[in-house]
Amino acid sequence: xxxxxxxxxxxxxxxxxxxxxxxxxxxxxxxxxxxxxxxxxxxxxxxxxxxxxxxxxxxxxxxxxxxxxxxxxxxxxxxxxxxxxxxxxxxxxxxxxxxxxxxxxxxxxxxxxxxxxxxxxxxxxxxxxxxxxxxxxxxxxxxxxxxxxxxxxxxxxxxxxxxxxxxxxxxxxxxxxxxxxxxxxxxxxxxxxxxxxxxxxxxxxxxxxxxxxxxxxxxxxxxxxxxxxxxxxxxxxxxxxxxxxxxxxxxxxxxxxxxxxxxxxxxxxxxxxxxxxxxxxxxxxxxxxxxxx
Amino acid sequence: xxxxxxxxxxxxxxxxxxxxxxxxxxxxxxxxxxxxxxxxxxxxxxxxxxxxxxxxxxxxxxxxxxxxxxxxxxxxxxxxxxxxxxxxxxxxxxxxxxxxxxxxxxxxxxxxxxxxxxxxxxxxxxxxxxxxxxxxxxxxxxxxxxxxxxxxxxxxxxxxxxxxxxxxxxxxxxxxxxxxxxxxxxxx
Numbered sequence: 001x002x003x004x005x006x007x008x009x010x011x012x013x014x015x016x017x018x019x020x021x022x023x024x025x026x027x028x029x030x031x032x033x034x035x036x037x038x039x040x041x042x043x044x045x046x047x048x049x050x051x052x053x054x055x056x057x058x059x060x061x062x063x064x065x066x067x068x069x070x071x072x073x074x075x076x077x078x079x080x081x082x083x084x085x086x087x088x089x090x091x092x093x094x095x096x097x098x099x100x101x102x103x104x105x106x107x108x109x110x111x112x113x114x115x116x117x118x119x120x121x122x123x124x125x126x127x128x129x130x131x132x133x134x135x136x137x138x139x140x141x142x143x144x145x146x147x148x149x150x151x152x153x154x155x156x157x158x159x160x161x162x163x164x165x166x167x168x169x170x171x172x173x174x175x176x177x178x179x180x181x182x183x184x185x186x187x188x189x190x191x192x193x194x195x196x197x198x199x200x201x202x203x204x205x206x207x208x209x210x211x212x213x214x215x216x217x218x219x220x221x222x223x224x225x226x227x228x229x230x231x232x233x234x235x236x237x238x239x240x241x242x243x244x245x246x247x248x249x250x251x252x253x254x255x256x257x258x259x260x261x262x263x264x265x266x267x268x269x270x271x272x273x274x275x276x277x278x279x280x281x282x283x284x285x286x287x288x289x290x291x292x293x
Numbered sequence: 294x295x296x297x298x299x300x301x302x303x304x305x306x307x308x309x310x311x312x313x314x315x316x317x318x319x320x321x322x323x324x325x326x327x328x329x330x331x332x333x334x335x336x337x338x339x340x341x342x343x344x345x346x347x348x349x350x351x352x353x354x355x356x357x358x359x360x361x362x363x364x365x366x367x368x369x370x371x372x373x374x375x376x377x378x379x380x381x382x383x384x385x386x387x388x389x390x391x392x393x394x395x396x397x398x399x400x401x402x403x404x405x406x407x408x409x410x411x412x413x414x415x416x417x418x419x420x421x422x423x424x425x426x427x428x429x430x431x432x433x434x435x436x437x438x439x440x441x442x443x444x445x446x447x448x449x450x451x452x453x454x455x456x457x458x459x460x461x462x463x464x465x466x467x468x469x470x471x472x473x474x475x476x477x478x479x480x481x
Contacts, residue, residue, distance in 0.1 A: 013404040013430060015446035022415055022427070029424075029431035040439040041448045 016044070024052040121145040126172055131155050143167065148190075159183070162218060166255065175227070179204050182215050186222040187255050193224055195233045195279075198286045202238040202277065205290075206269055221254050223287045230279035230286055240265035240277050248274055252289045259287055325360065326353055327367035328382070332375030335367045342385040347418035373413045377406070381413055384422055404433075404445075 015023065027035060027049065039049040119139040121130060126147040135157040143159060145167040155172045159165060161183045170191040178193050179201040201216070210217045226233075243263055250262040264278035264287070275290045326343060329335045343349045349368065358366070370378060411426045434442045442448065449457065 011404075012445050012447040013408045013433065015430070016448060017408075018411065019415070022411060025423070026427045026430050029428050031435065034431070034434050034437070034442070037437065037439045037442050038434070038446075038448075041443045041446075042451050042454060044451075044454050045448055 016048075020051075023048055027052045115140050118142045119144070121147050123147055125149045125151055126153055126169070127151055128153055131172060145169070170225075178224075179216075182218045184218055184220045185254055186219075186224070188222070189225045191225055192227050194227055195230060195286070198224060198226060198288075199234060199238050202240075202267065202288065205275070206239055206267055208269075212271075212273065219288070219290065221252065221259075221287075221289050223254075223259065223285055226279075226284050226286050229284050230281055233279040233286060235265050235277070235279075238267065238277070240267045242266075243276075246274060248276065248291050259289070261287070261289060264289075324358070324363070326358070326363050328370060328378065329367045330370050330373040330375040330378035334375050334379075336378065336382045338382055338385060339389065342382070342389040345385045345388060345419045345421065346381075347420070349417065370413075370417075373416070374409055377409045377413045380406075380410060381417060381419065381422070385419070388421070 015026070018026070027038075030038070035049055039046040116137050117140050119134065119137070119142070121144070124147055126145065126149070128151075131153045134155060138157075138160050141161055141163045143161045143165045148168050150169050150172040153172045155174065158177060158180050159173070163184050165181070165183050165186045165188065167187070168189050170188040170193070173188075173191065173193075175191065175193045175197045178197040181201070201219075205216045205219060208216045242265060246266055246268075248261075248266070250260065252259045252261060261276045261278055264276035267275045267277060269275065273290060273293065275288060278287045279285070280287065324340045325337050326340060326349070327335050327337055328349070340353060343353065352368065356363075373381075407426060407429060411423070411430065414423045414426055433445050437445065443450070
């Protein structure tokens with residue numbers, strides 16, 4: 001039987017010679033700074049870190065006057081850390097207790113971050129740098145943007161958020177991709193989304209054979225500011241019926257706002273789920289709600 | 294085979310601090326097994342201590358060896374260095390029948406020993422000890438920069454990895470060519 005020991009040199013410990021299972025076990029016991037630092041040592045280590053993805057990390061990114069990446073370790077809240085990504089593309093990484101542990105290259109750091117649970121834009125303008133980051137790092141749960149101006153930037157990716165999209169200006173988003181959104185709650189202001197795009201999404205929802213909570217059936221509520229007005233919205237095309245035929249609530253509270261669905265049209269999914277749809281003329285908003293069974 | 298009896302042969306089981314009030318259950322004589330590593334030094338270990346190792350526990354659970362049979366058939370672990378096996382046996386003896394503490398500071402500090410220990414413990418499937426060892430490996434890089442981690446964990450640079458990959462490809466190509474030539478020679 002060959003010897004287990006193949007450690008060639010006494011000066012260190014040959015981490016890469018461990019089996020995949022052992023590497024994973026060791027990385028599970030490392031803290032976020034060490035994991036990131038390891039992934040910066042070589043491409044091979046970056047692949048290893050990726051393949052041993054830890055579910056216990058939450059990564060939030062805030063794009064403010066500076067970029068901040070907040071890595072939160074659910075198991076050890078005290079070891080959470082924030083990276084302050086400043087404009088000169090260096091990174092001051094700070095532990096939760098404010099002790100700086102190093103300065104790193106921002107591009108390298110961003111190369112390690114693939115997902116963020118929460119992506120926040122806190123500035124007035126969305127610039128190219130932010131769009132690039134959004135295309136590179138997929139936002140898995142919540143996207144909040146306070147920016148009112150997009151400087152004509154266009155986003156070519158898909159927003160994969162599962163929980164919430166809240167944005168003051170959504171013009172950077174390709175309207176043709178609107179029907180690919182599967183987020184539970186969406187409030188989208190200033191968009192390039194037309195009535196046709198909204199109709200397509202609702203038809204997709206109505207015909208979907210997915211289970212509740214999966215794919216397009218994850219959508220619970222949206223309020224979309226429609227480009228070009230709502231006067232041409234085709235309720236018949238999406239299979240909506242005038243109100244009064246079914247009993248349902250008339251109001252829905254979301255984002256701390258009470259939405260009135262009294263005069264909304266109703267749509268019934270093939271599995272019996274009831275939804276309501278209203279087009280608010282003047283404001284050019286289309287609102288959609290899936291009622292609880 | 295040189296045979297020295299070590300481990301639990303001299304270690305008495307830990308005594309409870311307070312005797313239970315109820316009548317003590319009749320004592321079952323403890324069974325012992327024997328293991329040896331690459332150095333052929335035989336270690337006598339109680340079945341209780343060996344329970345830490347899922348591998349050995351699985352092997353012995355259905356054997357029903359008598360003391361003589363066990364002595365005559367030590368488990369050979371030729372792939373584990375004698376001193377490493379000694380460490381493992383000592384740890385199993387120390388933690389026999391005891392709840393394992395959250396930290397263990399008695400692990401070797403030398404990096405090469407720790408590497409071998411991790412492999413041995415992983416092979417013997419001693420879960421708690423493996424966690425301690427992995428924790429120690431993880432602690433080595435705590436607060437270190439990428440360059441320091443590279444040194445401590447002996448991580449080659451991208452250039453070194455690429456060179457090694459090229460070398461491996463070249464070697465594989467040569468071997469494949471050699472095999473083809475041999476096959477052609479056989480056909481002739």
